[in-house]
Structure formats: structure tokens, C-alpha cells
Amino acid sequence: MSALLEIAGLGAGYGEAPVLFDVGLEVRAGEIVTLVGSNGAGKTTLLRAISRTVDSTGTLRFDGRPLGGLTPEQVFDLGLVQVPEGRQLFDRMSVEDNLRMGAYRRRDAAGVREAFDRVYRLFPVLRERRAQLAGSMSGGEQQMCAIARALMAAPRLLLVDEMSLGLAPVVVDQLLEVLAEIRRQGITVLLVEQDVFAAFSVADRGYVMETGRIVREGAVADLRSDPEVRKAYLGVH
């Protein structure tokens, strides 16, 4: 199976400060892949490089097409859509308006109506609260809204950044189930997480990042039994 997202020898940074070194990562169509690592490992920078808001060197291809030289909007139009860290909702706008902003670049009215139906089926609570201001909902509901908003853009690859941040474990479990359902609907997911337990429970494969380098990769089952990973990230021996 060919890779949907293909990254090799990638370097990136801010001005004089390099953050990523020789990063290699692959996401195949239909997979849930997770990228784990502690604070400051460079996970978010990698997402920025993928969405072209930070310049990078090396190979960066989506569906065989090089992303270098594209603007963030062009990358978005290819179907690489982010659920950003901290959710970044339009707090003073209604849930429905937030979702509509997800479909901002779409011009197929019928497709947008269908997308509304689909995300409301996925998140019935959002349908109930569609007139409510997004900022007034609970953290979990806000995260649902952020995921739903990204889905409105008809993504081919969903880039989810720190989904579990600040949420109760039971809410995180619900959201992980949703990710699995999204994958069943044919959308590939790259999940960037600090919560390794949560990430491994839903992903097929994983990458471990430390100080800007990929230090481990493989099937989640293998990573779970890797003594180094167990010690550093799962807190078990």
C-alpha cells in the first residue's frame, strides 16, 4: 500500500534555531498513526511543516505530490486539515457558525449540507447545541466541535494535535472512539499526543519523537512492549 503522507529527511526550525532533524514518517491511507513525545519534542513543529506554515527541507509528499512551495491554503485544499492544539474555536460564534467556517473554502452547497448531517450524526450533542456559543460549552464538547469543524472541510487526512489536553479520561475515551469511527468512514488520521496510553489505544502504528528526532517507530503492539518506551512514556517496567 502506498503512503498517503510521506516524510523523509525532513528538517525544520524557526530562524536560526533548528527544531526537527532528519524526520521520517509515513501515513498510509486508512490508518490511524500516532506521533507521541513529551513537551518540546517538536511534534507541533512537524504539524506546522506539514501544513506549510513553517518552511522545511527534505521530502514532504501528500498522495505522491510534493508539498514544498505550496501555500497553507493550497495544502488545505488537498485535504490536509488540522484540529489545532487548544481547539481554537470561534468562542463568540455559535456551534453551527463554527462548523460553517470549517466548510469555508467549499463551494458545493449540497455537499456542505450533507457534511452537516454527517457530523451531527457523529456528534448528536452538537446538533442539540448548534445555536449555543461555542465558548460556553464544556471542554469535551468544544473538542468535539473542533473535530467536527475540521470534518466539515472534507479532509482526506485529519491532523489532530493534543486532543486529550485538559480533558477528563472518560471524555478522552469517547473522543478516541470517534476517531476510530472517522477512520471507518475512510478518513486517515495522524494523532499527535502527549498522552501515550490514550494514543496507543486507538492507533495502528506509532512514532516516538525526542528532541526533534524520531527515536522509535513501529506497530503499536511492538512499541507497547518496547522496554525503553514502557519506561519513559508508560511509566511501567
Next chain:
Amino acid sequence: MRRLALAAAVALLASVPWMGNETLVEFGINALLLATLAQAWNVIGGFTGYASFGNSVFYGLGTYGTAIAMAQLHLPFAAGLGLGAAMAAACALVLGVPILRLRGPYFAIATLGLSAAMAAIFSNLEIAGKNIGLILPLFRGERLFYELSLALLVATTATVAWVASSRFGAGLVAIRENEEAAQVMGVDTTRYKVAALAIAAVFSAVAGGIHAYWITFIDPASAFDSTLNVKMVIMAVFGGPGTVLGPVVGAFTLSAVSELLASRLSTVAAGFYGLVVVLAVVFMPRGLLDLGRGLRRDGWRYFAQNVRRYRL
């Protein structure tokens, strides 16, 4: 119904020079131009959320473009307006990219510096008459200036109405509400912000050009006057920023208040004007239009709610 009422209001305004006296027409021209400036500011300040204090620069470029074209190059008035608008648009495009990277107070301060810088530049330009200024050919056509100002305000308001209902405008509002989120959802934020600034620049410049030809004399201090910028911000915010008619209502109301106070009370007028603004900010921070809706909904409790909600 609403359209009909608007058309009637415009027709009524258009008939003023044929019925009122000279003082009223003069007041009208000033009020219409100020309303245009408040409305133009509304595009960048109200919809996009970037509180620009550099719009008086665009106004000043409009006055100088018109004055240079007419007094130095002996071109017709229309060419002057065109030159002024082009200079302002070019300025917005060139300066917009670097200064629109700044947010909040940083953006406001950076734009505040522009008026002073521009005044200094123009007082050293030979073609702009250095710090003495320029005298435009005399043309006594108060009615024409009035109708031109009204037409400009209608055009500016029509543009704002388009912004409010368009995809472009939705992008601007998204930038105002959360710029990171707008970018993540595929809004080309830099291009949108620069476009909003350029729209504001063009209308402000034409207002400056009309004012220059009407007054027939300009100098750097009056062309690049940052208190004019403060006025347009106050008027737009007083009426209701980010709405289609708010800035116009705000400009007319405050122009009338300031005129009445000036004629009755002269020197204390400025103080009362300030008091009106302070009271407005405390009791109706979302503008006159919101006041109308709020009073119908909540009655007098509306004021108490505002004071509580904004912790004043």
C-alpha cells in the same frame, strides 16, 4: 420595507442642499465625510478587528493626491481623486503586509506613528508645497460637494453591506474572532487583512480629496491629523462596529451632538463631548444599534447588564 426606508432616507438627505441654509449644508458635508471615514474604518476596525489609527494617513494621501494633481499638475478634480485613491491603496498594500502582522495594541501603536511620519515626509516634498501646503483652484459649489459626499457615503455603505453578506466578509469576521482558527480553516489571513485595509484606504482617500477641494487649502498638519482618526474610531464604535449602518448612525449622532454643544456652550463643548463618549462606553459598549435592540428586549435593565457584563 427596510430598503424603502433607506432609499427614502437617502432621498431626504439628498434634498437638504435645496431646502436648508448654508450652515446646514456645511455641517452636512462635514458629517457625511466623517460618516464615510467611520464607515471605511468599520471594514478594518469593525469587521476585521484591527483598530487602525492609520486611516487618517489614507485620508491625508487623498487630500494630497487631489491637491498635487489640481494645483501642481493642473489636472481635473476626478483625476485628483483617482491619484489620491491610488496613492492610498498603494500605501495600504505596501505598509499593510508588515504592520498587519502586529496584533491588538501593537498594531494600534504602529499605525498611530504613521500619521506623524507621513506629515514629516510631505512637509519636505517640493511637489507638495513643503510645510506651507498647497492652494487648490477655488470652486464654489457647496451643493455639488454635498451631493458628492453623500454619493461617497452611499457607495462606502453599499461596500460594507456587501462585505457583511459575502464570503470575504465571513473570512474577515473569522479573523476578528480568532485569527489562528481562521488560518487553520484555510482563510488566507494576510491577503484578507491587506484587502480590508486597502478598501478602507480607498474610501478614506476619496473623502480626503473631496474635503481638500472644498476647503481649497491643505497643509501637512491638517491633512495628517491623528485626532481625525480618533474621531472616526469613536463614531464607528459609538454607532456599532461590525454592523452595516452603525458607524453612519454614530457619525451623524455625534456630529449633531458636537455641533449643538459647540454652538450653545462653546468652550465647554469638548468636555461634554468627552462625557458623552465616556457614558456611551460604560452603558452601551456595543453601540447605538445594539442599544436599540437591547432596550426593546430588556428595557432599562439593558444598561445595568452592560455594566455588569463588561465589569465596569
